[in-house]
Structures are given as C-alpha cells and as structure tokens.
Amino acid sequence: MTAHEKHKEHAPKEVRFYVITISTSRYEKFIKRETIVDESGDAIKESIISEGYKVVGYTLIPDNKIKILRAFSEALDNPDVDVIISTGGTGYSTTDVTVETIRKIFDREIEGYGDVFRMVSYNDPKVRSASYLSKSTAGIIGDKVVFLLPGSPDAVKLAMKELILPEIGHLLYLVRGK
Amino acid sequence: MTAHEKHKEHAPKEVRFYVITISTSRYEKFIKRETIVDESGDAIKESIISEGYKVVGYTLIPDNKIKILRAFSEALDNPDVDVIISTGGTGYSTTDVTVETIRKIFDREIEGYGDVFRMVSYNDPKVRSASYLSKSTAGIIGDKVVFLLPGSPDAVKLAMKELILPEIGHLLYLVRGK
Amino acid sequence: MTAHEKHKEHAPKEVRFYVITISTSRYEKFIKRETIVDESGDAIKESIISEGYKVVGYTLIPDNKIKILRAFSEALDNPDVDVIISTGGTGYSTTDVTVETIRKIFDREIEGYGDVFRMVSYNDPKVRSASYLSKSTAGIIGDKVVFLLPGSPDAVKLAMKELILPEIGHLLYLVRGK
Amino acid sequence: MTAHEKHKEHAPKEVRFYVITISTSRYEKFIKRETIVDESGDAIKESIISEGYKVVGYTLIPDNKIKILRAFSEALDNPDVDVIISTGGTGYSTTDVTVETIRKIFDREIEGYGDVFRMVSYNDPKVRSASYLSKSTAGIIGDKVVFLLPGSPDAVKLAMKELILPEIGHLLYLVRGK
Amino acid sequence: MTAHEKHKEHAPKEVRFYVITISTSRYEKFIKRETIVDESGDAIKESIISEGYKVVGYTLIPDNKIKILRAFSEALDNPDVDVIISTGGTGYSTTDVTVETIRKIFDREIEGYGDVFRMVSYNDPKVRSASYLSKSTAGIIGDKVVFLLPGSPDAVKLAMKELILPEIGHLLYLVRGK
Amino acid sequence: MTAHEKHKEHAPKEVRFYVITISTSRYEKFIKRETIVDESGDAIKESIISEGYKVVGYTLIPDNKIKILRAFSEALDNPDVDVIISTGGTGYSTTDVTVETIRKIFDREIEGYGDVFRMVSYNDPKVRSASYLSKSTAGIIGDKVVFLLPGSPDAVKLAMKELILPEIGHLLYLVRGK
Ligand SMILES: [Mg+2]
Ligand SMILES: [Mg+2]
Ligand SMILES: [Mg+2]
Ligand SMILES: [Mg+2]
Secondary structure, three states, X not given: OOHHHHHHHOOOOOOEEEXXXXXXXXXXXXXXXXXXXXXXXXXXXXXXXXXXXXXXXXXXXXXXXXXXXXXXXXXXXXXOOOEEEEEOOOOOOOOOOHHHHHHHHOOEEOXXXXXXXXXXXXXXXXXXXXXXXXXXXXXXXXXXXXXXXXXXXXXXXXXXXXXXXXXXXXXXXXXXXX | OOHHHHHHHOOOOOOEEEEEEEOXXXXXXXXXXXXXXXXXXXXXXXXXXXXXXXXXXXXXXXXXXXXHHHHHHXXXXXXXXOEEEEEOOOOOOOOOOHHHHHHHHOOEEXXXXXXXXXXXXXXXXXXXXXXXXXXXXXXXXXXXXXXEEOOOHHHHHHHHHHHHHHHHHHHHHHHHOO | OOHHHHHHHOOOOOOXXXXXXXXXXXXXXXXXXXXOOOHHHHHHHHHHHHOOOEEEEEEEEOOOHHHHXXXXXXXXXXXXXXXXXXXXXXXXXXXXXXXXXXXXXXXXEOHHHXXXXXXXXXXXXXXXXXXXXXXXXXXXXOOEEEXXXXXXXXXXXXXXXXXHHHHHHHHHHHHHOO | OOHHHHHHHOOOOOOEEEEEXXXXXXXXXXXXXXXXXXXXXXHHHHHHHHOOOEEEEEEEEOOOHHHXXXXXXXXXXXXXXXXXXXXXXXXXXXXXXXXXXXXXXXXXXXXXXXXXXXXXXXXXXXXXXXXXXXXXXXXXXXXXXXXXXXXXXXXXXXXXXXXXXHHHHHHHXXXXXX | OOHHHHHHHOOOOOOEEEXXXXXXXXXXXXXXXXXXXXXXXXXXXXXXXXXXXXXXXXXXXXXXXXXXXXXXXXXXXXXXXXXXXXXXXXXXXXXXXXXXXXXXXXXXXXXXXXHHHHHHHHOOOOOHHHHHHOOOEEEEEOOEEEEEEOOOHHHHHHHHXXXXXXXXXXXXXXXXXX | OOHHHHHHHOOOOOOEEEEEEEOHHHHHHHHOOOOOOOHHHHHHHHHHHXXXXXXXXXXXXXXXXXXXHHHHHHHHOOOOOOEEEEEOOOOOOOOOOHHHHHHHHOOEEOHHHHHHHHHHHHOOOOOHHHHHHOOOEEEXXXXXXXXXXXXXXXXXXXXXXXXXXXXXXXXXXXXXXX
C-alpha cells in the first residue's frame, strides 16, 4: 500500500457538494422565466452523483461581485456543505470576476490547482494554448474546500474527473486535521 | 462659499443606513432568547436618526468570518442601502476578525479614515494611548460606503459625530460620480 | 545644535523640482486652447522658488492611468530632476487614480507622510473631518522623491510649507546615502 | 464548429504590435553606435509579419526600471498599438527587472501564461529544468495586452508560435468586451 | 471605574522584555572591542525597570536583514520573553531595513501604532515635520508583542512613556486571549 | 556548445548545502531520545554527495513558525552555506507552515519552481492529481538559494534529480552576478 493509498483510507465516505453556476446570460433568462440550459452545472452534479457523493444545494447567479459574495457566503454558512464548486467567470472577458472576488476570502489558496489544471487542459488538443486564458483556482475557507471552475462543459468535466473527485476525500481529511 | 461648502450642495438629501453589531456575547444571549443591551448599535441608530437620515436594516452577528461575510454581502445586495456601519471586532483580541474579513472585499479602502479616527480618539483624555489598539477603518464597495467601528459606545459616538455624519453625503456624491 | 540641525547641515543646497498637474478639466481646456488657471500648480511652483529651490519642468495631464505613468516616467528619467510633486487625483471620486497608479512604482513608500498630512489638515478648522478623504502620499523611486498632493490650492500650500520644504533637503541626503 | 472556433470568428483581423528589446549590452553598443544584432527582437517581428499582423513600433532599452517604465508607458499611450511584446530581463540574474517593474502596472495579470510557457519549455529537451528559471508573464493594461518574453531567441520563437499568435485575436476580443 | 480601568485589571503583573539595538556603527565598534555608548538601548531598559518590569535579554546587531531575522527569531523562540523592543533602522536611509524585514513576519501588524507615534512626535516642537520620516511600527507574533522603535533616544523615550508602557499589560492580555 | 552549456561553464565547482528536516513527529522522537528515521533528509544528503557537492549542516525541527524562522535564519547567517534545502510542511494539513513562513522572507521567489515541480510530479503515475496538493517552492535570499521540498522521500528524490541539481550551479552564478 503506497503512502497515497494509505492517506485515502482516512477520507470521509460522504462528501456533500454545493454547486454555483455563474452566468449573466442564464441568470437573465431565469429572471424572465425562460428555459435555461446549464450544461456545466449539470455536468458537475452528474459527476458528483456518479462518484457516490451528494449534491446538497445549487444556485444560479450573474457575473456580479456582490451576488457572488452572497451566494458563496450563504453556502459557507451552511453546516451541511463540505465542498463548493462554481462554474463560470474565470476567464479574461471584462465581465469575469469570480476569481477576483472569491480568491480574497480564501484562508489558504490551493495555489497549485490552477497550474495543474492548465497543464491537463493544454494536453487536450482541442484546448492547447487556450489553456493559459483560464485563472480557475481553488482554496480553503474554514473547514470547507472551494473550486472555481471555468464555464465550459468540457473544462468542468475534465476538472471533476481528473483533479477534484480523485483528491477531495483526502483533501477534506487534511484540511480538517482529523 | 468655500469649496467644501460648495461640495456639500451636491450631497444627497436622504441617506439610508444598515447597522451591523458584531458581538459573540450578545449573539449568544440572543440565541438563548435572553435580553440584550446593544448600547453601541443603539448609539449608531440614534445618531443617524437625529441627523435626519434613515436606518433601513439592522442585524446582530457573532465574531465569525463567515457570519460577517454573509451579513455584509446581504446588506451590500440590498438596493435600499447606501451606507453600512458595523460595531465590534476591530481590536487585537484573538476573536476580533471584522477588519481582516471585510477589508479584503473593499473595492477601495478609505485608508485615511483609520488614522484620523485614532488621532481624534487620542485627543480624548479617557482614551489616549489606547487609541492605537484600534484598526477601525472604512471602504467603498460598488456604490456603497462601509465603516467598521469599534465595539465601545464612546468610540461609536465619536466616530459618528466627528467623522462619518459630517462627510457621508459628500462622500456618496463622490463615489457615485454624479 | 540638535540632531535635526546637524542632519540639515548635510542637505543639498540646490534642489530641482518637476511639477505635474493632474486635472481632466484643465487638460481638456488646454487641448481646446482655452485659458487655464492652475492655482495649485502655481502655488507649488511659488513655494519652491520662494524657498530658493528650482523648478526644472512642468506638465499638465488628465486623470488617466497611462498619461500619469508616462508623465512620471519621463520626469523620473530626467537626470536634472531631484523631486517630483503632483497635484490632483488623490481623493475618492471615480476618476481619481493618481495614488493607485504611482504608489505601485514606488521603491519605498514614505508611509507616514499620508497620516501626518491628514493630521495637519484636520487641525485646519476649514478642513476637519474632510481630511480623511485624502489618500495623498509620498515615496522614493531610485534616488528621487515623489509627493502626490491633493488638487486643492489650500492643501497644496499646507503640504509644501509644513511638510515638504522643511524636510526635502535632509530626505534627499538620506535617500542618496551620501 | 467548436466553441474555440466560434470565439475565433470574433477576433480582429488586424493586430498591431509594439516590440521592446530589453538588453543592457545591446543598448550600450547602440549608444556607442556599434553594430547590434538583436536576434530575439527580429524573431518576434518576423513571426508577427508572417502571421499577417503588423509591427508598428520598436525600441531598444537597457535593464533599468525607469527606462522600462518609460518605454512601456509610451507604447501604452500610443493609440495605434494593440499588443506590446518585450524580450529580455525575465530571469534571475541581479540585473533582470522587467517582470518586477511591469507586473505592478498590469490591471490584470494573465496568471496562467507563465506556467503554461514553462510547461511548453520544459518539453523542449534542450531546456528541461532550466524552464523554471524564467518568470516570463503576461497581463492586460487598459485595452492592450502585454507579454514579457525571455531574452533567448529560441524561447521567443516558442512563445510566439505556440502561445501568443494562436490566441492574440481572441484575447483582444475578450479584453475589449466587444 | 471606566472600561479602560476595568481592562487594566486583567493585565499581567510581570512583563519580561527583550531589547535589540540595531546599529551598524555601534556593532562595528563592538566587533573591534571599542567602547560603545548605546543611549537608546539604555533608555529602553531604564524605562522598563522604572515601571517595575524586567529586562530578560539584550543584543546589539548591525543593519542587516539576516542578522535582524536571526536576532528576532532567537528572542521569539525564548519562552521567557513577552515583549521585544528594537531601536534603530526605521527611517529612510539606504541602510534602514528593520521594518521591511520584521513587518513580513508579523502575524498581525498593530497598524495604528505608527500613525499614533508620528502624531505624538509631531506634537514635539523639536520634531514636527520630521515625524513623517519614521516608519516605526508594532505587531503580534504568536503570543508576543514586538515594537520597532527609531534610533533616536528622544523618540525611544517618548514611545516607551506615552504609548508602550501604558498599554503593554492590557495588550498582552488581549493577545493571549485569557 | 548551446547557450545552456555555455552558461554552465560559469557554474561554481563547489556547492555547499544546509539541510533542514521539518517534521513534528520526528522532532518529538528526537526530544525523547528515541530512534529517528529521516528518509527524506537522508535522500537529500545522498543526492548532494553523489553529485560531488557538500553537506555542511543539518537540523531537525518541528512544524512551528518560530522554530522554522530560527533554523533558516541561522543557516542564512552561516557564510559557509550556498544553498538551503528543507523537507516537510509544504502541503495543506493544518500543521503545514513551511511555505507560509519562509516565502515572506524571500528577496525574490523563484515563482516557476512550484509549477514545474507539480508538472513533473503529475507525470509520475503514482502521484498524478495529488501533485496539486503541494505548494513546494524556492527563492533567493541575499546570495543564497532556498528550496522548500515536500516531506515525501519520492518527491524529494524527484526534485533533487530532475530540477535542483541540474540547475544549482548556474543559478548560484546568476544570483551572485559574477
Ligand atoms: Mg462566463
Ligand atoms: Mg468585541
Ligand atoms: Mg481632481
Ligand atoms: Mg537579459
């Protein structure tokens, strides 16, 4: 049994996720009661469930600093949440503010998440150099872990499958110190 | 008419305040449904009303990063609020986290507020050197102004009377650029 | 002879100033070839000359990050300049960007300049609490000293007379290490 | 048509580049009117032209904070410039100051550019571990994009071909919000 | 009994100080075994003793980042020390590095100490505008409090008498949370 | 001869290393005089020696900010040391503080070391996504180079063999400017 396998023995069996989709266009449709397709939000939820974990909450908000702070702080204040995953707002368009807003409230940033995600993205021939245009990152707030994913469904699936789901149990164990 | 007097002509006639008391001991009493005396919160409200301005909201929260972020982000998301004033958690006890938490979400810190407040406090013979043990500060988020006041009723009254109420109309005018 | 008097013996006899007025309204008049009154820029120049020092350059620019960076970098690259003094853009209106722009290129910020300036301003009964609405500051870049003054002529006169001219010779001596 | 292909439809057809070579040794030769070979500057220009884009300006400066600030601020103030590319000063010798100087004036750093560039460099067997000795990075200032490349001709060619030219049109589209 | 008087009831009766003099000229004399006069270090020790507190250690070091880090980390690692007071290296000469070095290892900076100290200094007619040329500050590391005082004996006496000795007992009580 | 080969000609022939193991569990055994196995510290020393370089010092300390600062500052103050390598405390458990403590005293961080190390780790099939849970980094302090390695023996061997030993001679040459 390797050290990594040993660590994983300590991982919690149940992990409870809160999903936040950040998309002004979808939010405006929602406000007008039009039909919304949230492919990335759905892909996050499916990957969580297919791993045997639970989705305990979901919200849809626009690319707005205050709405983002409010949605995250409500999820952080929910004792039934272990992990928060957002999708959207991590690029360089003038409206993207997810990382700028949430990074500042991290107790500790998981500073290697972003570069490993970009490396894995670069290795996808459909992404290649576009990988450097993401500032997707992750961090720890209290005893919860937060991942800020891009808006693209492919990016979200890659991040969940290759990076987040394989480590989340062990990471929660580390962060909680027990 | 001086430049300052001219500036004040542009000040909005109505200013709407949201008051947040940050005090673990009072919050615990509140949770147990015991009687709470919130002398500093009350002093802020009285000074607002006696100036002819309005109090549009109030909440009581403990010295907890997540509860503080949540209370401020809800007040920031309220279109009826112009100014947020908190009391408590601005000193150097191990539980004080108000400034550490909210400063990071300021768009711009009003960096001179803290030193001018400490100077005015120092000039009160009952405070003197204790003035340097406050990190009370202020900042701008979106088109709202936020002041983080100490927990002491005397400090709160001094700040409202000498610094905040005389400038708030002009400051909102500046911040809103119109 | 006190220590301060002794220090002043080492001060350079000649000090060469570059003055930068930052004011969008005056710049627009200048572009349209209208008559400009630059009371604050003039007050700075007069106080320099009446102290027996020299003004070796002057420019007028709008409240624009790039124009500000360009004007300062050209003055910094001029070997005939010892001190750069700007006026304007140090407050909290949405267009004020002088401090945000230049502070980041300081090698060392003279972090006490701002609070001492606000204290001296507060003591003027015409200013009082408005003093905290300035983020006027100063810093060192290479072997030059930079002061970022407010746009008001009264503030400029106060800063030059009470804070800058009494110390500039000694400060240049310190900064140059010889 | 993939999302990336769709995005690229919006890219501007013409992109105008300003090239800055930062090299004390070449600058000293230039001052003495000796012949200069600027292989990296030339490689940048050739790759721009062969992509069908334009070089609208070029300058050669030494490894000096003030000269660097001045050259960049003049290029930033030029309305005919869309992108600034520099070469040199991105390593760990005591004279390298390009990144330290320009990073601070970025409105937003393209924080993923550096790690993706190092990954691509590492994959070149002639570079391998030496890749971590570069702090080459990129950022956004106003509506312009800035890339700070290393001094080596091979590194410059790699960055232009694999990372910058494939994305620059789309990136300008994002940054300009239209 | 005021709130401040009540707080002071909790102050520890015994406070143990470690004094560090930072002065290249005195250190060089010490290395050459010449006689040293350390007027500021002596003034700190006398003020501690005359207040009834204890001096448990003293060292003399040059204006050198590594020597400063080493001296402070040894004092911080000493369980018999409650407070560390240094004198020297807080100004703007090219050799002054005390604040730049130690500020970064503060868990929390007592950010109001510097401005209150400069205000008190300004009020001394022998100092006046020279007050802004100090970046003297204070901070908390673990359960110890650190003050970085200027090198001048007058400044040291003022800081000890007016700011440090009146608050140190209460401050230690706050910092230790018990 | 490539540019990299040419650079390596200038590398110092002798490089002197100081090794610091940061491990609370091993430190507690050491204090109780129990037998300690320090596989990672030993792996570092072996790789240094097998490259023909020298180990001039070693210490074992717990995951404690003050002990870490003290150990590093003593090694930094030792004129016989060129490079400091630590192992341990670079992850996200609640006790890990090595990077948080030492990063702040870097004169310059070698910001690309961390992402290149994570890339190389990711490529090891036994590590893969766990690579992003390291914040291992490196930096320059004075004329010394510091590497903060993880606690795992495999990670330490990888870093020494693939990244540190191939570059250390050239890096010292760069940093020392001669
Ligand atoms: Mg989006
Ligand atoms: Mg309190
Ligand atoms: Mg103005
Ligand atoms: Mg170079």
